[in-house]
Amino acid sequence: xxxxxxxxxxxxxxxxxxxxxxxxxxxxxxxxxxxxxxxxxxxxxxxxxxxxxxxxxxxxxxxxxxxxxxxxxxxxxxxxxxxxxxxxxxxxxxxxxxxxxxxxxxxxxxxxxxxxxxxxxxxxxxxxxxxxxxxxxxxxxxxxxxxxxxxxxxxxxxxxxxxxxxxxxxxxxxxxxxxxxxxxxxxxxxxxxxxxxxxxxxxxxxxxxxxxxxxxxxxxxxxxxxxxxxxxxxxxxxxxxxxxxxxxxxxxxxxxxxxxxxxxxxxxxxxxxxxxxxxxxxxxxxxxxxxxxxxxxxxxxxxxx
Amino acid sequence: xxxxxxxxxxxxxxxxxxxxxxxxxxxxxxxxxxxxxxxxxxxxxxxxxxxxxxxxxxxxxxxxxxxxxxxxxxxxxxxxxxxxxxxxxxxxxxxxxxxxxxxxxxxxxxxxxxxxxxxxxxxxxxxxxxxxxxxxxxxxxxxxxxxxxxxxxxxxxxxxxxxxxxxxxxxxxxxxxxxxxxxxxxxxxxxxxxxxxxxxxxxxxxxxxxxxxxxxxxxxxxxxxxxxxxxxxxxxxxxxxxxxxxxxxxxxxxxxxxxxxxxxxxxxxxxxxxxxxxxxxxxxxxxxxxxxxxxxxxxxxxxxxx
Numbered sequence: 082x083x084x085x086x087x088x089x090x091x092x093x094x095x096x097x098x099x100x101x102x103x104x105x106x107x108x109x110x111x112x113x114x115x116x117x118x119x120x121x122x123x124x125x126x127x128x129x130x131x132x133x134x135x136x137x138x139x140x141x142x143x144x145x146x147x148x149x150x151x152x153x154x155x156x157x158x159x160x161x162x163x164x165x166x167x168x169x170x171x172x173x174x175x176x177x178x179x180x181x182x183x184x185x186x187x188x189x190x191x192x193x194x195x196x197x198x199x200x201x202x203x204x205x206x207x208x209x210x211x212x213x214x215x216x217x218x219x220x221x222x223x224x225x226x227x228x229x230x231x232x233x234x235x236x237x238x239x240x241x242x243x244x245x246x247x248x249x250x251x252x253x254x255x256x257x258x259x260x261x262x263x264x265x266x267x268x269x270x271x272x273x274x275x276x277x278x279x280x281x282x283x284x285x286x287x288x289x290x291x292x293x294x295x296x297x298x299x300x301x302x303x304x305x306x307x308x309x310x311x312x313x314x315x316x317x318x319x320x321x322x323x324x325x326x327x328x329x330x331x332x333x334x335x336x337x338x339x340x341x342x343x344x345x346x347x348x349x350x351x352x353x354x355x356x357x358x359x360x361x362x363x364x365x366x367x368x369x370x371x372x373x374x375x376x377x378x379x380x381x382x383x384x385x386x
Numbered sequence: 387x388x389x390x391x392x393x394x395x396x397x398x399x400x401x402x403x404x405x406x407x408x409x410x411x412x413x414x415x416x417x418x419x420x421x422x423x424x425x426x427x428x429x430x431x432x433x434x435x436x437x438x439x440x441x442x443x444x445x446x447x448x449x450x451x452x453x454x455x456x457x458x459x460x461x462x463x464x465x466x467x468x469x470x471x472x473x474x475x476x477x478x479x480x481x482x483x484x485x486x487x488x489x490x491x492x493x494x495x496x497x498x499x500x501x502x503x504x505x506x507x508x509x510x511x512x513x514x515x516x517x518x519x520x521x522x523x524x525x526x527x528x529x530x531x532x533x534x535x536x537x538x539x540x541x542x543x544x545x546x547x548x549x550x551x552x553x554x555x556x557x558x559x560x561x562x563x564x565x566x567x568x569x570x571x572x573x574x575x576x577x578x579x580x581x582x583x584x585x586x587x588x589x590x591x592x593x594x595x596x597x598x599x600x601x602x603x604x605x606x607x608x609x610x611x612x613x614x615x616x617x618x619x620x621x622x623x624x625x626x627x628x629x630x631x632x633x634x635x636x637x638x639x640x641x642x643x644x645x646x647x648x649x650x651x652x653x654x655x656x657x658x659x660x661x662x663x664x665x666x667x668x669x670x671x672x673x674x675x676x677x678x679x680x681x682x683x684x685x686x687x688x689x690x691x692x
Binding site for chain 1: 465638
């Protein structure tokens, strides 16, 4: 972001996350899209994300990939059916799985788990007292659970069997299929997005990345052509087979993905559906003041003790 | 032209010549040390950018806002942060001591007894640097995993009855990682110091009836003390700032070092000021320790000489 603002680096297409978009627009770093060059946006993409709340009429962005943040586990190391728990996040405090659990080493994701455990669902506008609850919950974990904070837990340590129960982005869980060691069994992998599994009783984030054209792009038309290309159903599908992350294509839903063989039936819950975006769990930008408070709380969690 | 005038001019030229040789070094220090240091201070004393979330550095010392520094000092003296500093200090002290224990015999052997294999052995010591530090640590993650080679070997020779969980917030694993990562930095200056020792001095000690052990402790060890000092400082400074060893080999808040806290603050949006303030506190902390260390070593060697 800083590098973009100083103009020291320049490229044509840029991939911001949707919750960061306000900053880029306020900094006048993006140019409005010309929809004439993007017929695939209307044709292929979920209507929810063609006119999303964060970017009305897709003025600056086209959606790239979607993901939910849930729980991934291995049935050979975790006997609990996490998806059927009243509050699935509670499993991270189940001492039966001491030593094999991991959370993301990322402040918003990890602190959110601390809040979900206490039944706080709307983490985007967390009160200071909510953050304190999250902090106290997470401070239990090092000694109680031998918790590990990693960034490769879901896509690498879970399929390798180093961890058995992790906080997981849905895309990482599907990517994990490519990281199963030779002779390993991919059918032990499971995923749950708690809001869906509990009929909206428990929290869990959902979000998407975007594609945008930078204000100082040298080849803006080519940039549009590239974005339109990525929005092709076939291209999005192929991209996902490499990346694990799912494009919001109309023709891709859990059933079609399982039928096509891209996603095994056991991991169907890792496929995001359009209606999942309507459950009030979309990650939104924090104010600088809130962000500072989250970071301070996170530092306290990482200080342990 | 009279001779005295020419001489005066020559002296005048020389007066400028020698200090000007220091110019590249001074420029280097100003550009790559003092300026970044001031930038860190300005970020620490600045405020977060209300729109972009990054840092708004306060370049003018009159506009400095010590709020963030106050928070850090408060956490340091009344909160948990003090323990993290203490843990960092203990890790670094133990790792440096172990590095010295491992490094000294190696440097001694290479400098005194390696003969024609000297160059080869030095190359082998440096060889791990050709592999990225991160890759070497990731290799340890595999070696130390529950069914990794380390556990297999220890089980085979009967030192363990069941596999040990090395990667779950264990202090010894992090210290091992630090030692493994930094020990070559200690061997090289030690080798240079041991290599410089005049062989005849040691022979003289033996001729005068000193046993090999006596000759080592009375002659070789004191003469290599500058190398020990340089090596220790060279490994301690980067260890204090290390932020990835513990993250990769443990990932538990129980083993976090200060560097990790700085990293996560600086990488997350509005935390740059906090991270910079923590950096300043760490620098002062290490500065005090190093001053005391260098001062006491200098005094000890002065006393030894007199």
